[in-house]
Amino acid sequence: xxxxxxxxxxxxxxxxFVSHLSILSEVFGYSQFRGPQxxxxxxxSAGGDALVLMPTGGGKSLCYQLPAIASxxxxxxxxxxxxxxxxxxxxxxxxxxEAGVDAEFLNSTQNGEEAHAIEQRLxxxxxxxxxxxxxxxxxxxxxxxxxxxHARGLLSLFAIDEVHCVSQWGHDxxxxxxxxxxxxxxxxxxxRIALTATxxxxxxxxxxxxxxxxxxxxxxxxxDRPNIRYRIVEKSDSTAQLLRFIEREHPQEAxxxxxxxxxxxxxxxDVLAQAGIRALPYHAGLDAHVRQNNQNRxxxxxxxxxxxxxxxxxxxxxPDVRFVAHLDMPKNIEGYYQETGRAGRDGxxxxxxxxxxxxxxxxxxxxxxxxxxxxxxxxxxxxxLDALLGLAExxxxxxVRLLAYFGQDSAPCGNCDNCLEPPAMWDASKPAQMLLSTIxxxxxxxxxxxxxxxxxxxxRGKATDKITQHGHRSLxxxxxxxxxxxxxxxxxxxxxxxxxxxxVDADAFNTLALTDQSRAVLRGDVVVQLRQSTAxxxxxxxxxxxxxxxxxxxxxTPIALSEDALARFNDLKxxxxxxxxxxxxxxxxxxxxxxxxxxxxxxxQSIEDLQGISGMGVKKxxxxxxxxxxxxRASG
Ligand code: ADP
Ligand code: ZN
Numbered sequence: 001x002x003x004x005x006x007x008x009x010x011x012x013x014x015x016x017f018v019s020h021l022s023i024l025s026e027v028f029g030y031s032q033f034r035g036p037q038x039x040x041x042x043x044x045s046a047g048g049d050a051l052v053l054m055p056t057g058g059g060k061s062l063c064y065q066l067p068a069i070a071s072x073x074x075x076x077x078x079x080x081x082x083x084x085x086x087x088x089x090x091x092x093x094x095x096x097x098e099a100g101v102d103a104e105f106l107n108s109t110q111n112g113e114e115a116h117a118i119e120q121r122l123x124x125x126x127x128x129x130x131x132x133x134x135x136x137x138x139x140x141x142x143x144x145x146x147x148x149x150h151a152r153g154l155l156s157l158f159a160i161d162e163v164h165c166v167s168q169w170g171h172d173x174x175x176x177x178x179x180x181x182x183x184x185x186x187x188x189x190x191x192r193i194a195l196t197a198t199x200x201x202x203x204x205x206x207x208x209x210x211x212x213x214x215x216x217x218x219x220x221x222x223x224d225r226p227n228i229r230y231r232i233v234e235k236s237d238s239t240a241q242l243l244r245f246i247e248r249e250h251p252q253e254a255x256x257x258x259x260x261x262x263x264x265x266x267x268x269x270d271v272l273a274q275a276g277i278r279a280l281p282y283h284a285g286l287d288a289h290v291r292q293n294n295q296n297r298x299x300x301x302x303x304x305x306x307x308x309x310x311x312x313x314x315x316x317x318x319p320d321v322r323f324v325a326h327l328d329m330p331k332n333i334e335g336y337y338q339e340t341g342r343a344g345r346d347g348x349x350x351x352x353x354x355x356x357x358x359x360x361x362x363x364x365x366x367x368x369x370x371x372x373x374x375x376x377x378x379x380x381x382x383x384x385l386d387a388l389l390g391l392a393e394x395x396x397x398x399x400v401r402l403l404a405y406f407g408q409d410s411a412p413c414g415n416c417d418n419c420l421e422p423p424a425m426w427d428a429s430k431p432a433q434m435l436l437s438t439i440x441x442x443x444x445x446x447x448x449x450x451x452x453x454x455x456x457x458x459x460r461g462k463a464t465d466k467i468t469q470h471g472h473r474s475l476x477x478x479x480x481x482x483x484x485x486x487x488x489x490x491x492x493x494x495x496x497x498x499x500x501x502x503x504v505d506a507d508a509f510n511t512l513a514l515t516d517q518s519r520a521v522l523r524g525d526v527v528v529q530l531r532q533s534t535a536x537x538x539x540x541x542x543x544x545x546x547x548x549x550x551x552x553x554x555x556x557t558p559i560a561l562s563e564d565a566l567a568r569f570n571d572l573k574x575x576x577x578x579x580x581x582x583x584x585x586x587x588x589x590x591x592x593x594x595x596x597x598x599x600x601x602x603x604x605q606s607i608e609d610l611q612g613i614s615g616m617g618v619k620k621x622x623x624x625x626x627x628x629x630x631x632x633r634a635s636g
Pocket of ligand 2: 397416418
């Protein structure tokens with residue numbers, strides 16, 4: 001669909017710009033567009049299709065909300081926002097109501113009468129944004145509704161959120177997304193904007209193909225999240241390591257802990273709770289009410305730690321999540337980036353902390369090998385896992401690698417573990433050769449294969465029953481690696497797995513086998529470099545001087561306030577909590593911490609003093625100014 005055919009939608013560019021800017025300040029209380037927002041908004045408002053790749057917290061929602069509001073004001077009806085997150089629609093729409101925008105959702109939580117009422121309002125052109133899940137949007141009834149709206153000229157835009165869900169290469173594949181091609185086929189003149197916070201090249205191409213977005217303009221923002229400090233530590237006792245991390249660095253703060261299995265989620269949530277941390281479990285096996293309730297508590301209460309499987313987190317827009325911890329390794333870099341990206345949406349300092357070990361590598365490899373997928377598919381999955389292993393084993397800047405994966409060049413960041421504390425390296429070629437030749441010798445001797453533990457026992461010269469039973473004392477490598485600790489040998493094996501010089505045989509109890517690449521290591525053609533194990537976290541990490549935002553220079557530390565201002569800030573927070581409870585919304589939907597901090601600093605005496613504070617739109621000013629002034633006055 002050429003853009004010109006939609007030109008009737010376009011207004012004069014300058015006029016459009018002025019009105020977009022005025023909506024930005026009036027509705028959202030912001031004075032400037034961020035990054036490519038303005039270009040995206042203008043493109044979409046002029047009838048173009050767009051594919052938007054912007055990191056979490058980058059400000060994607062505004063890219064469709066603002067054109068939707070502008071169209072609605074011009075009498076062109078509603079934008080339909082397709083979002084997979086029924087459990088969050090209430091809060092998303094509630095946030096728009098707070099800003100004075102006519103938004104609604106249609107989902108399974110409503111009865112027929114309620115849905116009917118919303119449909120009628122849509123047909124009268126009273127709604128600016130309608131949220132619905134993909135499975136709903138593609139039903140005959142919904143499509144008939146869209147037909148009626150379209151016939152009346154009341155269908156302004158389709159916004160497809162979390163669009164990576166359309167791709168099997170994305171980490172959240174949802175088959176329902178595939179059916180969304182119907183929108184383009186049936187309503188070719190309605191512009192579409194598709195958005196995601198993560199998509200590597202292969203996923204991106206898949207999105208374009210699946211949703212026929214070939215004509216769409218792609219807007220790619222920098223994927224960097226400078227306020228997030230990436231750290232990957234070696235697993236020893238992961239539960240104790242996690243406890244230490246939270247207690248030392250993030251007491252009383254909100255965070256997410258990702259685990260692979262439901263059982264582990266429950267177990268870790270228990271351990272944290274027993275240690276006095278407000279931890280709650282979340283996984284797909286929990287009763288829907290419990291799940292929703294835990295999610296609500298995480299969003300609405302302060303300092304809750306959510307222990308979760310990857311079922312949790314998409315669309316969670318809580319701005320003050322101070323850390324994301326991984327106790328198990330994700331499947332690929334997209335998953336890692338997406339999950340860690342949930343930290344620090346407010347732009348203040350946050351931690352992405354992962355604890356990983358040999359077993360993670362073995363497990364992930366095995367899951368791929370055991371999956372019933374086709375071989376080419378498995379090859380892609382292995383490639384993606386290898387990229388993540390490369391990141392985990394890296395001794396250079398993590399961020400440089402992460403961004404390179406998304407096709408972005410950068411310089412060492414100064415805000416990851418490797419930059420802050422460059423790891424010492426050692427040449428591990430010798431023990432690597434010992435391990436490989438042990439595998440080789442056993443195979444030649446008996447045609448048998450063994451797991452990591454047994455191989456390490458042989459090298460370290462342990463007289464276990466298993467060794468005696470299989471006569472492995474007679475191997476020439478028995479006891480040859482006694483000088484190496486078990487942790488060191490584990491590191492060597494991990495590195496060999498990451499290099500593909502050894503493979504896990506899933507069909508045979510996770511035993512280890514040689515590969516084509518093993519020979520190069522055995523011959524000494526490639527050097528196996530290993531970071532020296534750090535049992536304890538180096539002192540400087542987690543303390544250190546606070547990082548600064550490279551582009552704006554603003555410190556990424558939690559907000560600094562004078563004593564008086566702090567008292568006002570706390571009183572404002574208490575007031576906000578009451579309002580949030582009354583409205584059944586998360587507190588940050590009423591005002592962000594940053595907005596309350598500006599108010600506290602300014603100590604406003606009049607409504608004029610409140611104008612121009614970031615996050616204070618006209619509707620909020622009307623609704624809350626007198627209360628805010630009262631709280632500030634009472635605070636003395
Ligand atoms: P995303 O969906 O990309 O993760 P959001 O749309 O939730 O991000 O935006 C992240 C935060 O940034 C929100 O709190 C939003 O209000 C804020 N924001 C977005 N655009 C601007 C802007 N132009 N100026 C100031 N704040 C903005
Ligand atoms: Zn770095």
